[in-house]
Amino acid sequence: MKIIVIGAGLGGLVAAEILGRNGHEVSVLEKCEKENLTYDWHDDISRDIFTELKLPLPEAKHFFTKGCWTFVTPDEKTEVFVDLPEETRDYSMERRALAHLYVERAERYAKIQFGTEAEALLVEQGEVKGVIAGGEKLYADLVIDNSGVFSKLRESLPDSYKIEKNPAKNEVFFAYRAFHKRAEGSPDPQYTNKVYLKHIGEEGISWCVLDPSGTVNILIGRIGELPKEIFDNAYQKLKQSNPIISDEVVRGGGIHAIPVRHPALRLTGKGYALLGDSAFMTIPMMGSGMANSMIAASLLADAVIKAGNASPETLWRYQVAYYKKVGYTHTGADLLKRWMLSADARDLDFLLSKGVISQQDLKNGASGTDISLSFGVILNKIKCAFPRIGLLLNLKATIDKSKKAKKDALAIPETYDLHAIEQWEKKIKSYF
Ligand SMILES: Cc1cc2nc3c(=O)[nH]c(=O)nc-3n(C[C@H](O)[C@H](O)[C@H](O)COP(=O)(O)OP(=O)(O)OC[C@H]3O[C@@H](n4cnc5c(N)ncnc54)[C@H](O)[C@@H]3O)c2cc1C
Structure with a gap:
């Protein structure tokens, strides 16, 4: 052929x-x-x-083997270090x-x-x-x-x-990506790989990673678009929180699109x-x-x-x-991502600081697999989330919906039957 x-x-x-x-x-x-x-x-x-x-x-x-992520809440008051054994970590390639x-x-x-x-x-x-x-x-x-x-x-x-x-528009992420020179004389950071969820309360993430080579790997990404004034403000805030960042760009420096859906x-x-x-x-x-x-x-x-x-x-x-x-796991994960991006930044601060969203949940979210909030787990979490029970139930409903979407996506018709395919597509579309 x-x-x-x-x-x-x-x-x-x-x-x-x-x-x-x-x-x-x-x-x-x-x-x-x-x-x-x-x-x-x-x-x-x-x-x-x-x-x-x-x-x-x-x-x-x-x-080289990448470092472990530390997730930072929008108010930057909570940092969750996700420890992974070296032999299971990704390669930075x-x-x-x-x-x-x-x-x-x-x-x-x-x-x-x-x-x-x-x-x-x-x-x-x-x-x-x-x-x-x-x-x-x-x-x-x-x-x-x-x-x-x-x-x-x-x-x-x-x-x-x-x-x-x-x-x-809200399914594409626009990211500034660059490697900056480390600022002269800056102190060693406590965590080398920091990712800021809903950075400064905006729809997106940013990260600041000190590479083993000594350069600083920066990403500032926002959903839908990254206008100059949004970028400038986010960059200044990222710099304030990470004094290792200097303005000298060593590699990269452009804005690129990534699908996130x-x-x-x-x-x-x-x-x-x-x-x-x-x-x-x-x-x-x-x-x-x-x-x-x-x-x-x-x-x-x-x-x-x-x-x-x-x-x-x-x-x-x-x-x-x-x-x-x-594909089925990403169908479920997309719903969780949409929830996280649309959530009030203060709710995320609360859920992470109280451990309702755990290290394991963050690890799973980052790798595209499940965040599981079973009945037993939720009972445990109620203790930490009380009195924000409404928020917890809202999160639980999103997780349940995401599991259902995943199950439906997995039930994709095995054979090329156009009617069955259209029915399946209709069902999956109804989640988004
Ligand atoms: C800032 C940033 C950070 C990222 N970080 C990661 C990460 O850490 N890990 C990860 O797994 N992924 C990451 N990604 C995503 C990753 O880049 C893509 O998911 C991956 O490269 C997709 O590969 P692909 O096979 O679809 O081809 P692509 O990499 O999308 O390549 C498409 C190719 O098509 C060519 N092309 C386009 N139009 C035409 C045309 N009309 N005719 C001929 N050629 C054409 C382009 O020049 C390009 O070479 C990141 C992306 C960005 C932008």
Whole structure:
């Protein structure tokens, strides 16, 4: 089969390698030049993903074991340190080194064209038949869209595909990310990896991390947009709380978009499959998406290789596999994230300072899994939350709703039955 992958993100590269190795004719179109591929910094990725997908790590100089998060309440009066054994912690991975390693591997089996932008989908008789690049029509049996959260290909799909064209404004996080020089003579912080929930009461998070290299890794992210005045104010506040931050930027410094929501409800259509950020596959609470994109790539490749075709039935098997492995948890986690962002900052201060939201809950939220408030647990928590029982019940209702959404997402129809699929989509949509 002829397959075109749009975007050499990690997912696109992993899919290209596996599909090419299994005899398919794969081309990857990537708008950036190879030397500028992805971001010039490190990000966190689960160490298990490399074993699970049998993928190699780059040389040891390109990654290190990340420190443990300390969660800070909006009023900055409570700091919750989440201790994790070193062997279970993520790796902080140089993204370009990892991407280049996977480019090398994919290039053995696929043609990668850097500096080549896919301008549009090639749609004939209402069906995706390929893409248009450099003004030329490139035909393919399958187009894998790995072109990021604002994919212009997804946006131009025929309505009959019933794929969401764009995420809602409150489903995208805009983040300033930079590595600053440590301020001269600043004292060592008590905690090296601090993440500020609803930083200064605003809808988003910020973090300040002192890297082992001595640089200060900063993120200031807000839902929907990050206007200059909001950024300037948040940056000054983050600096006041973290005297290690100097104004000298060493790496990064731009504002980037990350989807923070449940995965798209329809990932595929005839001749077309979404993969990675274009399918909103990040952990809703934190926006991590590298590992999920790689998992999804392997599931997509498996489905296509097993069937030997890219029919709607085959591609639906990919969606079922993704939802059963990852997507269902993110559906539930998205509801918790929405609750947390819309909660009154003082309520969050209270819940964290009293231990109602525990270390374990924060750990689970950050990794996209459950926050569980069972009846037994809630009885215990009533002791800490009294007299804010209304707030506790509100949190409990959100957690119950999130569990129900997760269960419904897991009950995705196994076969490509359009009526059953529409019913399932309707049910999941009703939660948001
Ligand atoms: C500030 C920040 C911090 C983050 N931190 C983390 C983290 O700690 N851990 C984590 O797991 N994730 C993190 N993420 C999210 C992570 O970057 C993404 O989830 C992940 O990279 C998604 O990979 P992908 O396979 O979807 O491809 P992407 O990385 O989205 O790559 C898409 C590629 O498509 C190319 N492209 C776009 N349009 C076209 C076109 N029309 N034609 C050709 N090429 C095109 C782009 O140039 C790009 O190379 C962070 C993101 C940001 C912005």
